[in-house]
Amino acid sequence: MKFSDKAQPQISKLPVYQPGKPIHYVAREHALPIDAIFKLASNENPLGPSPRAVEAMQNALADSHYYPDGACTELRNALATKLGIPANHFIFGNGSNDLIELLAHVFIGKNTEAVMGLYSFPVYKIVTELMGGTAVITPMPDMKHDLNAMLSAITERTRIVFLPSTNNPTGTSNSVEEIEDFLKKLPDHVVVLFDEAYAEYTLGGIDMIPHIHKGKAIFCTRTFSKFYGLAGLRIGYGYASAELIDLLNRARQPFNVNSLAQIAALAALDDVKFLKQTREINTMGLTQLYSGFESLHLKFTPSDGNFVLVNVPRAQEAFEFLQKRGIIVRPVPSMGDYLRISVSIEVQNHALLKALEAWLDYLDKTNTKNTTSTAPITTP
Ligand SMILES: Cc1ncc(COP(=O)(O)O)c(C=O)c1O
CATH class of the missing domain: 3.40.640.10 (Type I PLP-dependent aspartate aminotransferase-like (Major domain))
Incomplete structure (x- = not known):
């Protein structure tokens, strides 16, 4: 007997939700020290808890x-x-x-x-x-x-x-x-x-x-x-x-x-100081990311949240390239070549922009930028 034969018919067809990768997982996978990893994948607060x-x-x-x-x-x-x-x-x-x-x-x-x-x-x-x-x-x-x-x-x-x-x-x-x-x-x-x-x-x-x-x-x-x-x-x-x-x-x-x-x-x-700081860091981080993406000629969607969706050539590979360097972002393959990036503190935003620049340089050097697939697929 297979359990799926007995389960409600819709269950086997459901996708398993894929969350952003945890820091310790990436540390082990790429033999990186935990504190060298920046998680910009799940829109968490970069200041930590209140x-x-x-x-x-x-x-x-x-x-x-x-x-x-x-x-x-x-x-x-x-x-x-x-x-x-x-x-x-x-x-x-x-x-x-x-x-x-x-x-x-x-x-x-x-x-x-x-x-x-x-x-x-x-x-x-x-x-x-x-x-x-x-x-x-x-x-x-x-x-x-x-x-x-x-x-x-x-x-x-x-x-x-x-x-x-x-x-x-x-x-x-x-x-x-x-x-x-x-x-x-x-x-x-x-x-x-x-x-x-x-x-x-x-x-x-x-x-x-x-x-x-x-x-x-x-x-x-x-x-x-x-x-x-x-x-x-x-x-x-x-x-x-x-x-x-x-x-x-x-x-x-x-x-x-x-x-x-x-x-x-x-x-x-009621943690007024922390909440004020959270808002300020997010506003500054958005400005920093927008200006960084513009300099790199990457198209992005201005955000009303604490994350930004950015169009990056060969996004899935870019995600892996960044991850090897200790930066975890979120690819959005259902949309095509997009990464969703959580806004962070200045030093982490800067490291992310540098790593994206390195990715674009790599594509230029290997002449592989234009193999980009931008076609969105039809399900979310
Ligand atoms: C739009 C939206 N709704 C709901 C959630 C769920 O958040 P939580 O279950 O952590 O409250 C998220 C988390 O990423 C989200 O982006």
Whole structure:
């Protein structure tokens, strides 16, 4: 007997999500010392975790024998104050991925569909197909979600539209006007998952709270993995109408967020100095990378996040070339010759640009630059 014969039919067809390579793995593979490796692959905070979060966790370690607060009460109350919405409008997850899957659990099954952009976060397609639904993929001209195409793709079977702002891997977001127009035209039977994993970097983005108050079916998700520097702890949150949150809570595991993650997130929320520094480092890093890419004549997409998508000749080989030099980036083969690069501190950004320059020199010397394949493929 093969297990796959007994499993739900959609499972064997699912791709296994490929995360950015861990530092120790690359160190072993290329016989490099750990501290010579820069990981610019998963949009983590280059400053490390919030120092206040680390201190708070150290003080809480001895209580690890207790189950966590399943309702994340303290963090919930702090966020309710910060965002100005009642505490029963929040739900917490083991990373925001947990919440993306939870929404799919609640709304997706056989004979249902979810609409998503061609170049968006792969987890949307994975969770849709995991639940037995169909992923309906819409084009992304100019690397941006085409909201009219998404509206046109909605049918009676559609349950979710996945709309990230900022989008990963392109770094793009739709304008406030575009999103407001989209919300006006959205049929009532569809929930929008508005993924705000990079919201803290996206200044001037749309505020969904008034639209939630108006009764729009919107589930916003955010994370402590990026801006707050707590990716390893796995904690994210979602906010929506109390009714939608109630439904999601029925499908949630009772202790899906661990105690240390809750304590760290609460402390990080108020770590004003760290958060200010994070924003400044990101702004400076983006400027440094843009100017470096321009000097190297590499095309890039200006980003509303903490990463940049850049068009590099023979990107998969460039990824390996960089990795041998201790720089881990993220190739995006589904788009063609693209690398997604996390913004880092000056010295690491500089090392990355130097390594890219060395790659381009190598292509020039070997006269192999023009063998570039730029044709994007048709699935995300
Ligand atoms: C757009 C987007 N959404 C969600 C996530 C998931 O983040 P986490 O599960 O760490 O909260 C990521 C992580 O890279 C992302 O880029």
